[in-house]
Amino acid sequence: MESGLIGSTRVVSGGLAVASLLALAACSAGSSTSPPDGTPPPSGEGSDEALVLGLVAEPASLDFTQDAGAAIPQALLVNVYEGLVKLGQDGEIEPALATEWAVSDDGLTYTFDLVENAVFTNGEPMTADDVVFSIERVQTEWAGSLARAMDVVESAEATSPTQVVVTLTQPSNNWLYNMTTRIGAIFSQSGIDDLASTPIGTGPYELAQWNRGDSIELTGNEDYWGEAPYFSEVTLRYFDDPTALNSALLTGTIDVITTVQAPEGLAQFEGNEDLQIIEGTTNGEVVLSFNHRSAPFQDLQVRQAVRQAIDRQALVDTCWAGRGELIGSMVPPTDPWYEDLTDVAPYDPDESRRLLEAAGQTDLTLRLRLPSLPYATSCGQVVASQLEDVGITIEVDTLEFPAQWLAQVFQPPNDYDMSIVAHVEPRDVPPLFGDPTYYLGYDNPEVVQQLADADAGTVDEQVTIMQDVARTLSEDAAADWLFLLPNLVVADADITGLPENAIGEALDLTLLARS
Amino acid sequence: MLLRVLVRAGVLAASLAVSSVVVFGFLAALPGDPARVALGVNATEESVAALRTEFGLDRSLGDQYVDWVGGMITGDPGRSYVSKAEIGPQLADRMQVTLWLVASATLIAVIIALPAGTLMAVRHGRRSGLLLAGLSQLGVAVPAFLAGILLITLFAVRLRWLPSGGWTPPVEDPAMFLRQLTLPALALGVVQGAVLSRYVRSAVIDVLREDYLRTARAKGLTSLRALWRHGLRNAMVPVVTVLGLQLATLLIGAVVVERVFVVPGLGKLLLDAVANRDLLLVQAVVMVLVVAVLVVNFVVDLLYAVLDPRLRHG
Numbered sequence: 001m002e003s004g005l006i007g008s009t010r011v012v013s014g015g016l017a018v019a020s021l022l023a024l025a026a027c028s029a030g031s032s033t034s035p036p037d038g039t040p041p042p043s044g045e046g047s048d049e050a051l052v053l054g055l056v057a058e059p060a061s062l063d064f065t066q067d068a069g070a071a072i073p074q075a076l077l078v079n080v081y082e083g084l085v086k087l088g089q090d091g092e093i094e095p096a097l098a099t100e101w102a103v104s105d106d107g108l109t110y111t112f113d114l115v116e117n118a119v120f121t122n123g124e125p126m127t128a129d130d131v132v133f134s135i136e137r138v139q140t141e142w143a144g145s146l147a148r149a150m151d152v153v154e155s156a157e158a159t160s161p162t163q164v165v166v167t168l169t170q171p172s173n174n175w176l177y178n179m180t181t182r183i184g185a186i187f188s189q190s191g192i193d194d195l196a197s198t199p200i201g202t203g204p205y206e207l208a209q210w211n212r213g214d215s216i217e218l219t220g221n222e223d224y225w226g227e228a229p230y231f232s233e234v235t236l237r238y239f240d241d242p243t244a245l246n247s248a249l250l251t252g253t254i255d256v257i258t259t260v261q262a263p264e265g266l267a268q269f270e271g272n273e274d275l276q277i278i279e280g281t282t283n284g285e286v287v288l289s290f291n292h293r294s295a296p297f298q299d300l301q302v303r304q305a306v307r308q309a310i311d312r313q314a315l316v317d318t319c320w321a322g323r324g325e326l327i328g329s330m331v332p333p334t335d336p337w338y339e340d341l342t343d344v345a346p347y348d349p350d351e352s353r354r355l356l357e358a359a360g361q362t363d364l365t366l367r368l369r370l371p372s373l374p375y376a377t378s379c380g381q382v383v384a385s386q387l388e389d390v391g392i393t394i395e396v397d398t399l400e401f402p403a404q405w406l407a408q409v410f411q412p413p414n415d416y417d418m419s420i421v422a423h424v425e426p427r428d429v430p431p432l433f434g435d436p437t438y439y440l441g442y443d444n445p446e447v448v449q450q451l452a453d454a455d456a457g458t459v460d461e462q463v464t465i466m467q468d469v470a471r472t473l474s475e476d477a478a479a480d481w482l483f484l485l486p487n488l489v490v491a492d493a494d495i496t497g498l499p500e501n502a503i504g505e506a507l508d509l510t511l512l513a514r515s
Numbered sequence: 516m517l518l519r520v521l522v523r524a525g526v527l528a529a530s531l532a533v534s535s536v537v538v539f540g541f542l543a544a545l546p547g548d549p550a551r552v553a554l555g556v557n558a559t560e561e562s563v564a565a566l567r568t569e570f571g572l573d574r575s576l577g578d579q580y581v582d583w584v585g586g587m588i589t590g591d592p593g594r595s596y597v598s599k600a601e602i603g604p605q606l607a608d609r610m611q612v613t614l615w616l617v618a619s620a621t622l623i624a625v626i627i628a629l630p631a632g633t634l635m636a637v638r639h640g641r642r643s644g645l646l647l648a649g650l651s652q653l654g655v656a657v658p659a660f661l662a663g664i665l666l667i668t669l670f671a672v673r674l675r676w677l678p679s680g681g682w683t684p685p686v687e688d689p690a691m692f693l694r695q696l697t698l699p700a701l702a703l704g705v706v707q708g709a710v711l712s713r714y715v716r717s718a719v720i721d722v723l724r725e726d727y728l729r730t731a732r733a734k735g736l737t738s739l740r741a742l743w744r745h746g747l748r749n750a751m752v753p754v755v756t757v758l759g760l761q762l763a764t765l766l767i768g769a770v771v772v773e774r775v776f777v778v779p780g781l782g783k784l785l786l787d788a789v790a791n792r793d794l795l796l797v798q799a800v801v802m803v804l805v806v807a808v809l810v811v812n813f814v815v816d817l818l819y820a821v822l823d824p825r826l827r828h829g
Contacts, residue, residue, distance in 0.1 A: 060791040061598040143562045196599040212605060213779030213787060214682060237681075237777075240786065243664060244777050247679035251671045403792070 049514060050233035051495075053507075054245050054254040056261055058238035062210065063195035064182045065137070068144045070424070070505070073182040075216055075236050077506035080121075081201035083184030084112050084131065084164075085176065087504035089511065091334060093176060097126065097186055097202065107171030107456070114162045118202040118225040120188040126202050128158030134187045135166065142183070149178040171456045177427070181505050204229045204510050214238065218509070230497075230513035249275070249490060256495055258507060260488035262374065263321035269490045276493045280500035281325055283332050284424040284485035286375060287432075288383060290477070292441040294417045296364055303477035305355035306366075306418075307345035309390040310383060316483045319379040324483035329470040330429045332484055334501050337466035344474040352390045365393040369409050369416040371401035376420040379482060383420065410439045422485055426504065429466070430455075433473055442478050519820060527813045534805045535587070539580050542798050548572070549596055549794045570596055570795075587802060597793040605784065605796075606803055612682060613780035616699055616773070617765045623704025624711050624761070628754075631708070632715020637738055639720055648716070654709020659768040663702035663775040670698060680777040699776040703768050707761050714757040715750070722746040752823050759815030763808040 059071040078086055084098035095101075098112040118126040138150040154169045168175060178184070191200030199207055204226065208219040220232040237254055239245035242261040246268065248254045260266055269275050290297040290306070297303055316324045325333065328341030356362060366387070370380040377398055384394040399405040409416045423432060434451040436443035447469055454465040473479070487502040497511035550566040567573045570593075571582065586592045592602040631647055638644030657665075671679035677698050683691040722728060723738065723746065731741035742750075770782030777783075781800055788796035 057790075058787065060595075060787070060793060061600070063599070067597065211779065212600075213609065213783045214777070239777055240783070240790075241774050241777070243667075244680050244775055247667050247672055248681075248777070251675060251679045253678055253681060 047230050047514075048232050049230070050235070051231040051256070051509075051512060051514075052235045052237055052254045053256045053258055054248055055236055055238050055258050055507075056240070056242075056245065058213070058216075061196040062199050062207070064185075065142045065195060066144075067196075068146070071238075073505040074507050075218075076199055076201070076203075077182055077185060078203065078508045078510065079205045079218060079234075079506065080199050080203045080207060081182075081185035081187070082118075082203045083179055083186060084114075085180050085184065086506075086508075087180040089499060089503075091336075091503055093180060097131075108168050110166045110168070110176070111159075112164045112166070114164065115225055116162055119223045120191055120200050120202055121206040121221060121223075122188055122191045122200045124188050124190055126186065126188070127161045128164045129161075130189055131164045131186055132156045132158050133189045134185065137187065137192075138183050146181070146183055149175065149181075149183055173457070173459065173462050174427070174430075174455050181426075205234065208233075229510040231509065234509050256489065256491040256498065258489060260490060263323040263486065263488060266321070266323075266488060266490070274493055276491055276495070276498075278487070278489040278491070278498055278500055279323065280487040280502065281332055281334055282424065282485045282487045282502040283334070283426045283428070284422040285327060285330055285332065285428075286324075286379065286420065286422045286482040286485060287330075288480040288482050289416075289419045289421070289440050290479055291414060291416050291418070291439075292443065292478075293414060296361060296366065297417065299359050299361070300477060301355045301359035302361055302364070304345060305352045305359065305361075305390070306387065306392070307477050307480045308348045308355070309352040309392070310386050310480060310482070311347040312342075312482055313347075315379060315382045315386070318382050320375060320483065320486075323486040323488065325486070327481045327484050329474040329481060330423075330432060330479075331466070331470045334503060335427065335466075337463045337470060339467055339470065341471060341474045344471070345477065345480070349390050356391065362391065363393075364391075365395065366417040367395045367397070368418045368420075369405075370396065370398045370420055371405035371409075372398050373401050373421070375422065375485070376401075380420050383418075383482070414439050414441065420482070424485070429469060429473070433469075433478055440479065444472075444476065444478075447472060516820060520817065523813055523816050527809060530809050531806065534809065535584055535802060536580070538798060538802050538805060539583060542794055543576055543579075545794070566596065570594075583798070587799065592799045593795060595788075595793050595796045597791050597796070602796055602799050606781075606799060609779060609781045609784045609800075610803065611684075612778060613766070613769050613773070613782065615685070615696060616703065616769050616778060616780060617762065619696055619700035620703035620707060620765055620769075621758070621762065623700055624708035624765075625758070627705065627708030628711035628715050632712035632754075633719050633739075633742065635712065635716040636719035636723060637742070639716075639723075647712075651709045651712045651716075654706055655713065657706055657709075658771075659702050659706050660771045660775050662706055663699065663772050666698045666702055667775070680775070682778050682780075695776075695778075699772050699778055702775070703765060703772050707765060707768070710764075711754070711757060711761060715754055718750040718753045719746070722750045725749070748822060752819060755815060755818050755822060759811055759818075762811045766804055766807060 055071070055074070057069070057071045059067070059069050059075065061067045061069075062072055062076065064072040064076070077083075078096075082096045084096060084101070085093050086096040088094040097115055097118055099115055101110055101112045103110055112131070114126070114128060114131065120126055135150065135153060135156040138147050139153065152168050152170060152172045152175050154167045156164060156166045159165050186202065188200050197210060202225065204221055204224045205218040206221045208217040210216050215235050215237040218234045218236070220228055237248070239248065242265060245257055245261065246265055249257050250268070266277065269277055288310070290303055292298065312326050316322055316326070326342050327333075328344055331338045356364065368380055368384055370376045380396060384396050387394050399408055405419075409419050425431070430451045432438060432440060433442050433444070434448050450465050450469050454462045454469070457465065487500070489498050491498055494515045496513050496515050499508070499511070548563070548567070550563050550570065550572055571579060583592070590603055592606070594601055631651065635644050635647045635651070638647070667679045670677045678695050680699075681695050683695055685692040719742065723742065725746070728738075728741050728746050731745050732738055736744065766781075769780060770785060772778070773780045773782040774786060781803065785797065785800040785804075788800060
């Protein structure tokens, strides 16, 4: 299934598009920071070898300026389109089309120096004008809410063919980080006529062929300004059916499964010496949401009671084959402000019953309205039975995802008490808990202020404040975090460079090689 | 005969007209504005309005219908709201794939059903006949997707004789084309063959009871030979009817089998379009499937007349 972009948060079906989201802790550039000097990490010798990757959810279009699907940047970002900066393997912000950048002391002005010999695959040289064009185009032409991340830009100006100065309306740590996502992609001024099927970028790969319903074929860009990647041909083959995907790897049709859709399917690969299994984390927090507009959830004791009634480890074991880390707040372990908060609301049914009694809610009925997604429906049953154990009556219903779920739960009238959905966007505390109009309806002015301070402050301040926010959210039982979707990759044993943790939006093909 | 063809063609045209209204009306009646659905929930009002204008969604339903039907007839169903790609070439591409699949599955079904069904009839009541009948019953009970998964497990994963899926156009690599076509065609064809063989069996049993066959046997022909000379044509009338009906089932079965074998045909196009909420594309694919089924029925109707002259004046 395709993931839909909602609020500024992508809600994903299955554990799917998560593989595309690689976000490791990135220290955003604060004041006067220079990037770690240098060229892209060595990607080995270029070879004539070909690689076939198996993925889920083929994009409907290749135009991520108009279509929110996560599969598009997964395939194209970093590989076909490059930004000024990109997210490194360890989550740091690395140079891409910008060789280096400087930030003014007030954090408002970013000066980017560009590589000199980058050429678009339509033959046009990449200049500062293209960068200005691309940044402005996000503000004026892009559809969807991701483009709002560019609102903080006041102006972008080409001061020379290889230098761009970007001025922000207020200091923002998040902006440079967001420039590593799709909104940072640099387009050719003369190459945007047919973005839906003809992407034109400066990256190490170019689109060779798109066989709709089957695969996207990428081929090495011979005029690439940087080092050629190891694989000269890469095919991204899309599978709707998990069994077909697994069979394709077992029969050698593909070399890598980038995301195992159903974790119980891993068993058939275990013990196979020709294959490697990689298990890491993603940014996909599976959130048991509480509707703060509904009366019972306005009482902190009720929210705490629900949290403490849930045995999360038992839940993951039952409904997600025991794969997936327990988190305890809205922060994955790969973010710099991660702290283990699983002890804030431990499983304690007696305490839960006591809290319900104290709140005068001994005869509570709650509606759990689930989207029709595999993890939501299976884990929803476990949540319902655990809550019934402490005496809450749960009415479960399943809404077709995305249309029905969006219309009833996600959008006004927000007709639900609880729901379950994975929020897979990197660093997505602000859209979820900093916006009272969001479907959660969490309205805490203090948190809103803290989030603004974190964005505007120094890098150290950001980490401290965000840690504080994460703890507040957990203590205030703003929601329950059931578990973090795992990053599960299965590949031929000799493929190297596969990331353990899914960080950021792109599936960086330049890192891959065969040993 | 000519009158019959004209009447049948009239019925076909009327069915097409009615079904186009139904398909169009059904999708038009779905809740939600297609432009908003295509752009996602956070699209701005302006971009939704722009898309509505771009695709003419702001016009009356009548105008949109006329446009759409005109486009379908002239082979230009327009562009998808979601992918912005021309729908016509996609339909043409995918149709070829599904046609290969359905045609080869039909062939397999017929190759299995005719001899097996005839044998079951001739050996009716004997042990070998019962065994075959039991096997065919088993075949009827297995859905095509399960047959597909079993075939993949056995021939692709365990034995590694054939690829587990994928598609290569015949012009590109005929050998690979055949290797990739074999399993999905078998998955569809074997099941349909089992179904069809049941009908062949009963049709042949009916024919065997006819007086003229008894006469033929009395003249000294074996029952198989009598059947071959005198009975086959008569037995074929119900079989062709069922085969025609089965083509519709095959098309639907192809939707599922294409998914299991990752074959980019009409079925996969339909499922992908549904997943992407690509309503115009859904509408076009459904209409193509409806047209295919109606046309097959039309042809089957005409075939009766060819097979059975008594029906020519019916």
